[in-house]
Amino acid sequence: MQKNLVIAGHELKSRLFLGTGRYPNPYIQNKAIEASETEVLTFAIRRVNLQDPHEDSILQHVGGRYFQFLPNTSGAKNAEEAIRIARLAKASGISDWIKVEISKNEKTLLPDPIETLKATEVLAKEGFVVLPYISDDPVICKKLEEAGAAAVMPGGSPIGTGLGILNPYNISLIVEELNVPVIVDAGLGSAADVTQAMELGADGVLLNTAIAKAKDPIAMAHSIKHAIQAGRLSYLAGRIPKKKYATASSPISSGI
Amino acid sequence: MTKQVLIIGGGVIGLSAAFECQRRGNQVTLLESTKCGGQASGAAAGMLAPYCEIEEDPDEFFLLCQKSLKLFPEWQKEVKKYASMDFEYNNSGSLYGIFHEADILGLETKMSWQKEFGVGARIIEGKELEKKEPGLSKDIIAALWCPEESHIYAPDYVKALETACRRLGVSIHDQLGMLKINEHNGQLTVLAPDGTAFEGDTIVIATGAWSQMWEEIFPYSFPVFPIRGQICAYNEIEPTNHIIFTSQGYLVSKGNGTLVCGASEDIAGFDTSVTEKGIERLEKWNRKVLPALHNKRPFHKWAGLRPATQDGFPLIGKLSEYPEVIFATGHYRNGILLSPITGKIVANELEGNNNPVPIERFNPERFITL
Numbered sequence: 013m014q015k016n017l018v019i020a021g022h023e024l025k026s027r028l029f030l031g032t033g034r035y036p037n038p039y040i041q042n043k044a045i046e047a048s049e050t051e052v053l054t055f056a057i058r059r060v061n062l063q064d065p066h067e068d069s070i071l072q073h074v075g076g077r078y079f080q081f082l083p084n085t086s087g088a089k090n091a092e093e094a095i096r097i098a099r100l101a102k103a104s105g106i107s108d109w110i111k112v113e114i115s116k117n118e119k120t121l122l123p124d125p126i127e128t129l130k131a132t133e134v135l136a137k138e139g140f141v142v143l144p145y146i147s148d149d150p151v152i153c154k155k156l157e158e159a160g161a162a163a164v165m166p167g168g169s170p171i172g173t174g175l176g177i178l179n180p181y182n183i184s185l186i187v188e189e190l191n192v193p194v195i196v197d198a199g200l201g202s203a204a205d206v207t208q209a210m211e212l213g214a215d216g217v218l219l220n221t222a223i224a225k226a227k228d229p230i231a232m233a234h235s236i237k238h239a240i241q242a243g244r245l246s247y248l249a250g251r252i253p254k255k256k257y258a259t260a261s262s263p264i265s266s267g268i
Numbered sequence: 269m270t271k272q273v274l275i276i277g278g279g280v281i282g283l284s285a286a287f288e289c290q291r292r293g294n295q296v297t298l299l300e301s302t303k304c305g306g307q308a309s310g311a312a313a314g315m316l317a318p319y320c321e322i323e324e325d326p327d328e329f330f331l332l333c334q335k336s337l338k339l340f341p342e343w344q345k346e347v348k349k350y351a352s353m354d355f356e357y358n359n360s361g362s363l364y365g366i367f368h369e370a371d372i373l374g375l376e377t378k379m380s381w382q383k384e385f386g387v388g389a390r391i392i393e394g395k396e397l398e399k400k401e402p403g404l405s406k407d408i409i410a411a412l413w414c415p416e417e418s419h420i421y422a423p424d425y426v427k428a429l430e431t432a433c434r435r436l437g438v439s440i441h442d443q444l445g446m447l448k449i450n451e452h453n454g455q456l457t458v459l460a461p462d463g464t465a466f467e468g469d470t471i472v473i474a475t476g477a478w479s480q481m482w483e484e485i486f487p488y489s490f491p492v493f494p495i496r497g498q499i500c501a502y503n504e505i506e507p508t509n510h511i512i513f514t515s516q517g518y519l520v521s522k523g524n525g526t527l528v529c530g531a532s533e534d535i536a537g538f539d540t541s542v543t544e545k546g547i548e549r550l551e552k553w554n555r556k557v558l559p560a561l562h563n564k565r566p567f568h569k570w571a572g573l574r575p576a577t578q579d580g581f582p583l584i585g586k587l588s589e590y591p592e593v594i595f596a597t598g599h600y601r602n603g604i605l606l607s608p609i610t611g612k613i614v615a616n617e618l619e620g621n622n623n624p625v626p627i628e629r630f631n632p633e634r635f636i637t638l
């Protein structure tokens with residue numbers, strides 16, 4: 013029996029975290045969410061109608077089913093802004109989970125590690141379930157864990173690029189060194205990228221563009237669901253070591 | 269060489285294709301199941317606002333929209349001239365209003381990539397914003413100002429297009445019921461429910477949200493489906509100076525004194541009714557944008573079916589196995605904006621001319637059946 017992912021005492025059957033942005037229309041969005049079997053949906057707080065979340069242009073369409081919402085602070089340029097946005101989201105009652113996302117550069121949208129650490133510390137103390145989006149640096153990831161992050165979300169590559177995992181070595185170090193779950197976030201472009209993340213030992217992945225902007229988002233959602241299972245199983249099964257030269261797969265009989 | 273062109277569908281797309289093809293010397297017959305402009309096209313808010321609409325990607329769709337926006341000044345003049353009718357075309361510009369400081373980064377990202385395409389937009393706030401749009405809620409902390417965006421009064425525009433087509437000699441047959449295409453010995457015929465048959469050198473498919481039906485005759489997948497838009501209008505209200513966009517909807521003042529506010533995106537099949545819930549949601553939000561609406565109720569509510577597609581791109585171009593068939597559908601939220609460019613592409617495809625923007629991404633055969 014495979015164990016389910018647990019974050020802050022909350023058990024999740026699916027290891028996929030899915031973004032709600034950029035879908036061509038609500039019908040495709042709903043079908044893709046359904047096909048992916050995700051239980052965690054993420055969205056930018058600034059875009060949501062916080063007074064009436066059920067009337068929001070995006071969230072209204074996912075009503076009727078149970079999801080763990082993971083609102084994010086995207087657009088925040090420093091810890092102070094992120095904290096302010098997080099408190100707004102919590103006060104509205106949509107969720108006490110928060111994905112801390114802080115960046116200054118409008119071209120790369122790479123996370124600001126120092127501000128992210130600050131915000132994580134404060135929000136964790138306030139009782140939020142904090143999942144920071146961060147660069148793939150093992151040192152800062154460990155510090156985020158120590159600061160109280162419930163899970164840490166290193167990026168494979170910049171948001172929306174589909175460049176996949178640029179530094180697999182770092183991701184595997186992060187997996188090795190952290191006790192809290194590691195969710196690879198950002199830059200994953202296809203099933204292969206997702207399988208790789210899971211084979212490296214990630215506990216889950218967060219995707220948005222790869223599914224929302226695929227030619228067939230529903231088919232891609234199916235594909236990602238299977239990729240997660242394939243990668244996870246492969247990781248648990250234990251891959252063979254890599255060797256330089258061939259080894260015959262049917263051994264030459266030694267005894268005559 | 270004059271070609272006999274059959275166009276199925278009398279929305280803004282079918283009419284624009286008819287207008288352009290006929291103007292270039294072809295003989296067009298336009299076939300409509302109910303009445304021209306009676307579906308999505310007559311329901312639209314008429315915004316020509318690609319810079320507000322497209323947030324993230326400088327892709328082929330953006331280029332298509334931008335090209336069409338640039339065609340509009342000349343195009344609308346031509347339509348007015350041939351129709352001998354006037355309609356509102358207003359270069360008001362637009363304001364994309366935001367409520368959170370965290371939205372600034374998003375606006376900056378958009379502004380920075382759009383700038384490379386020559387879009388002149390600017391973030392304005394404080395006194396400048398107040399001066400430009402005094403009625404705006406003080407909760408709107410800043411706005412992206414796009415001076416090039418415009419709007420048109422869609423119902424009148426569509427009527428003028430229809431009139432222009434008739435005066436140019438397009439033969440328009442409406443109230444036909446749903447047409448079908450029959451193939452016999454490699455010859456395609458368009459058939460009305462009463463048995464009337466229409467033949468031509470080329471068939472243009474401009475059937476909006478109903479376009480999935482063509483999977484019956486052609487061996488491709490056409491994932492086009494309706495997404496209902498509910499929309500409403502107020503009267504006796506101080507007009508705004510710009511189109512006003514927000515994350516939840518838009519407002520635009522029309523020359524006839526009404527303020528049009530839209531629109532929902534509902535999954536409701538082919539149902540075009542208006543729901544209380546849908547309109548109340550708009551009303552509630554509108555009051556947050558324009559406080560003057562706090563004790564106002566819309567005097568008019570309606571809905572239309574946008575032709576949505578699986579990947580968000582329209583289907584425009586010829587079928588390879590049936591080169592006499594040209595698709596022009598799936599324009600979703602931007603069919604009014606995209607009407608001039610689509611009309612021109614259809615005419616170019618008909619005549620074998622080059623297109624001013626790449627259309628490969630819109631290939632109607634791109635969808636596979638799993």
Ligand SMILES: Cc1cc2nc3c(=O)[nH]c(=O)nc-3n(C[C@H](O)[C@H](O)[C@H](O)COP(=O)(O)OP(=O)(O)OC[C@H]3O[C@@H](n4cnc5c(N)ncnc54)[C@H](O)[C@@H]3O)c2cc1C
Binds near residue numbers: 310
């Ligand atoms: C509320 C709302 C607001 C909108 N606002 C804007 C906006 O501000 N700016 C913008 O650019 N776009 C806007 N749109 C989108 C725009 O209206 C559509 O993209 C556009 O009208 C599509 O045009 P069309 O000709 O493809 O479809 P339609 O106008 O729906 O026309 C299709 C026609 O084909 C006919 N037909 C279908 N099947 C058959 C058949 N088998 N035989 C014969 N006839 C057939 C139908 O009767 C119909 O008349 C809005 C849409 C809605 C609903």
